[in-house]
Amino acid sequence: MHAVNSHNRDIAALLNAAAQRAGRFLEQLPSRSVAPSPAAIARLARLDGPLPEGPMDPTEVLRALDEYGSPATIASAGGRYFGFVIGGALPASLAANWLVSAWDQNAGLRATSPVAAAIEDIALRWLLELLRLPKDAAVAFVTGATVASFTALAAARHALLGRLGWDVERQGLWGAPRLRVLVSDEVHVSVLKALSLLGLGRDAHEVLPVDKQGRIREDLLPKLDDRTIICIQAGNVNTGAFDPARVICEAARNAGAWVHVDGAFGLWARGAPSLAALTDGLETADSWALDGHKWLNVPYDSGIAIVRSEPDHRAAMTCSAAYLGSSNGREPYHYTPELSRRARAVDVWAALKSLGRSGVADLIEQSCAQARVVAAGLRAAGFNVLNEVVLNQILVSFGEADVTHEIVTEIQHEGTCWCGATVWQGHTAMRISISGWATTNDDIERSLGAITSTAARILEERQKTTRRTVAG
Numbered sequence: 311m312h313a314v315n316s317h318n319r320d321i322a323a324l325l326n327a328a329a330q331r332a333g334r335f336l337e338q339l340p341s342r343s344v345a346p347s348p349a350a351i352a353r354l355a356r357l358d359g360p361l362p363e364g365p366m367d368p369t370e371v372l373r374a375l376d377e378y379g380s381p382a383t384i385a386s387a388g389g390r391y392f393g394f395v396i397g398g399a400l401p402a403s404l405a406a407n408w409l410v411s412a413w414d415q416n417a418g419l420r421a422t423s424p425v426a427a428a429i430e431d432i433a434l435r436w437l438l439e440l441l442r443l444p445k446d447a448a449v450a451f452v453t454g455a456t457v458a459s460f461t462a463l464a465a466a467r468h469a470l471l472g473r474l475g476w477d478v479e480r481q482g483l484w485g486a487p488r489l490r491v492l493v494s495d496e497v498h499v500s501v502l503k504a505l506s507l508l509g510l511g512r513d514a515h516e517v518l519p520v521d522k523q524g525r526i527r528e529d530l531l532p533k534l535d536d537r538t539i540i541c542i543q544a545g546n547v548n549t550g551a552f553d554p555a556r557v558i559c560e561a562a563r564n565a566g567a568w569v570h571v572d573g574a575f576g577l578w579a580r581g582a583p584s585l586a587a588l589t590d591g592l593e594t595a596d597s598w599a600l601d602g603h604k605w606l607n608v609p610y611d612s613g614i615a616i617v618r619s620e621p622d623h624r625a626a627m628t629c630s631a632a633y634l635g636s637s638n639g640r641e642p643y644h645y646t647p648e649l650s651r652r653a654r655a656v657d658v659w660a661a662l663k664s665l666g667r668s669g670v671a672d673l674i675e676q677s678c679a680q681a682r683v684v685a686a687g688l689r690a691a692g693f694n695v696l697n698e699v700v701l702n703q704i705l706v707s708f709g710e711a712d713v714t715h716e717i718v719t720e721i722q723h724e725g726t727c728w729c730g731a732t733v734w735q736g737h738t739a740m741r742i743s744i745s746g747w748a749t750t751n752d753d754i755e756r757s758l759g760a761i762t763s764t765a766a767r768i769l770e771e772r773q774k775t776t777r778r779t780v781a782g
């Protein structure tokens with residue numbers, strides 16, 4: 311008994327040490343460079359060495375991790391990281407994530423974690439209500455939007471082949487009727503990966519043309535039929551644009567086709583009343599994929615798959631064995647690719663509990679308002695904003711591709727903020743994504759200042775070089 315108690319005291323002390331180190335890390339975020347220094351990355355070698363022959367004091371393990379690991383992080387949890395589409399971690403959600411790790415629950419079965427199963431029930435109900443999606447849709451808590459699309463498209467594959475008399479889970483795709491997959495010219499690579507994992511082929515689809523913002527051209531929509539899966543987007547990763555969901559879903563419904571929505575970050579816009587027009591009609595699709603770890607600001611990793619037809623979702627994902635038992639409630643493992651699994655829904659539950667409906671709306675609207683400020687500031691400085699800033703994504707070009715690349719690299723190096731490069735319909739651009747709860751208006755001003763002054767300096771240096779070359 312004594313030994314156990316002292317063991318628990320040691321763990322509490324260790325976790326307190328972890329909390330202190332994490333607290334210091336978070337406190338430094340507002341003042342540190344967003345990118346780690348090359349020296350900090352080089353020091354990661356100190357974590358290496360031969361496989362330890364014996365045990366080490368956990369306090370020392372933690373110390374090494376913090377001393378060499380923390381400085382080599384990208385400060386994406388802070389307010390001035392604008393790369394890809396990456397949210398931070400809301401305080402309540404981060405704290406819940408820690409507690410979940412202490413619980414160490416296997417969230418696959420109700421029997422292995424009644425608490426995880428109960429919280430999934432609540433979180434999924436809240437999500438469907440917040441996103442205004444069908445109340446009886448099925449929901450799965452997975453690792454990210456890639457796996458969420460995989461899960462949802464497995465349900466689509468089941469449903470469409472099932473109607474043709476084919477049981478794909480039992481028979482596989484050997485000799486199955488051919489399905490038709492339509493994706494936008496702007497499809498996210500993760501949807502193609504999901505299609506390839508499902509045996510539907512990464513390149514075996516038809517491509518739908520898009521307009522200048524990357525939206526599917528509804529006037530060029532081909533005739534749909536009941537063998538067709540059509541993948542649309544809520545939130546283009548470059549422009550933030552939304553495909554015309556209402557028109558596409560209506561055509562699909564009439565034809566018996568299945569509409570899958572990749573809404574990794576954009577679907578959260580349904581939590582903001584001011585964006586209702588943009589997200590109109592998405593509720594009439596058949597399945598949706600989104601990420602908790604993006605705009606909801608849940609720690610990694612957190613993806614969510616939602617399928618209108620619960621039986622199709624369950625049939626595609628279920629696995630049954632006598633030893634797994636059964637219960638009266640919803641069994642989480644019937645809906646996910648995984649069996650054993652972390653209690654991910656708890657982080658989502660904590661985010662929704664701490665923000666509430668108005669908090670989610672404020673978070674989304676804050677990011678969009680900040681995006682408009684950044685776009686206006688870039689335009690005022692004479693730079694070319696390539697997209698209509700309808701959401702949280704901004705594309706800016708500084709001229710030729712190599713100039714834009716040089717400026718992006720220099721901005722990352724300068725450290726005030728972090729933005730990446732992309733190619734938008736043939737034009738190289740810097741992409742700015744504002745998705746973090748922690749981004750303040752001051753962060754926006756500082757970052758905008760750093761971007762415009764860095765760009766101006768590089769452009770001036772280039773001009774001087776050109777003049778010298780011409781003179782020489």
Ligand SMILES: *Cc1c(COP(=O)(O)O)cnc(C)c1O
Binds near residue numbers: 456500501
């Ligand atoms: C991020 C993103 C994905 C992939 O999500 P993961 O969480 O990385 O799997 C898919 N689609 C869009 C539009 C995204 O922004």
